[in-house]
Amino acid sequence: xxxxxxxxxxxxxxxxxxxxxxxxxxxxxxxxxxxxxxxxxxxxxxxxxxxxxxxxxxxxxxxxxxxxxxxxxxxxxxxxxxxxxxxxxxxxxxxxxxxxxxxxxxxxxx
Amino acid sequence: xxxxxxxxxxxxxxxxxxxxxxxxxxxxxxxxxxxxxxxxxxxxxxxxxxxxxxxxxxxxxxxxxxxxxxxxxxxxxxxxxxxxxxxxxxxxxxxxxxxxxxxxxxxxxxxxxxx
Numbered sequence: 001x002x003x004x005x006x007x008x009x010x011x012x013x014x015x016x017x018x019x020x021x022x023x024x025x026x027x028x029x030x031x032x033x034x035x036x037x038x039x040x041x042x043x044x045x046x047x048x049x050x051x052x053x054x055x056x057x058x059x060x061x062x063x064x065x066x067x068x069x070x071x072x073x074x075x076x077x078x079x080x081x082x083x084x085x086x087x088x089x090x091x092x093x094x095x096x097x098x099x100x101x102x103x104x105x106x107x108x109x110x
Numbered sequence: 111x112x113x114x115x116x117x118x119x120x121x122x123x124x125x126x127x128x129x130x131x132x133x134x135x136x137x138x139x140x141x142x143x144x145x146x147x148x149x150x151x152x153x154x155x156x157x158x159x160x161x162x163x164x165x166x167x168x169x170x171x172x173x174x175x176x177x178x179x180x181x182x183x184x185x186x187x188x189x190x191x192x193x194x195x196x197x198x199x200x201x202x203x204x205x206x207x208x209x210x211x212x213x214x215x216x217x218x219x220x221x222x223x224x225x
Contacts, residue, residue: 001172003154034210034211036211036212038155040155045205045215045217045218046147046155046205046207046215047215048211051213052211057211057213087154089154091155091157091212096169097160097169098157098169098171099145101147101154101155101157
């Protein structure tokens with residue numbers, strides 16, 4: 001299984017919106033309702049931000065939202081805040097009980 | 111709420127094996143998936159495999175098939191990851207996480223493979 005494709009970096013100023021893409025294939029993202037997004041600050045464990053494409057766990061600000069179109073899923077962060085600066089990883093169910101992660105995107109708040 | 115506490119850092123020689131534990135403090139340990147993810151230094155997340163403690167059937171990433179073994183002990187609510195025939199490229203932080211959506215994560219265990 002190949003890793004999902006994400007841009008290496010994204011950036012935005014405080015208060016702006018930024019969208020991070022996650023591109024897979026028809027074998028994973030394209031046919032899966034199980035796409036998740038994780039936030040990771042340096043030296044800490046990942047934190048679940050979005051699951052099942054659009055759902056937010058309790059405690060995650062509604063500034064974070066997810067969507068999907070075809071083989072590409074997206075994470076949008078609205079109203080950027082300094083604490084949003086982190087790495088973001090997508091993941092998708094890829095069939096046969098296998099999960100694949102994206103390569104990760106570093107989000108910088110300017 | 112589920113808390114996952116992992117065992118401490120390990121330093122191993124190439125060719126040896128390592129076992130990492132992940133103890134859950136939550137209820138219903140046997141009914142939810144425990145997933146293992148690793149992260150090499152400066153790299154992204156890599157899915158290693160997962161196990162449902164009951165009935166204890168594991169699924170492994172193809173890349174690690176044959177060298178990784180996942181087990182779970184319901185009596186101690188602890189999941190285990192064993193990696194054999196260690197190579198330098200197995201040097202990573204290994205995380206356990208609970209549920210199919212990986213809502214709760216352990217703190218991570220650094221495994222260093224070095225001669």
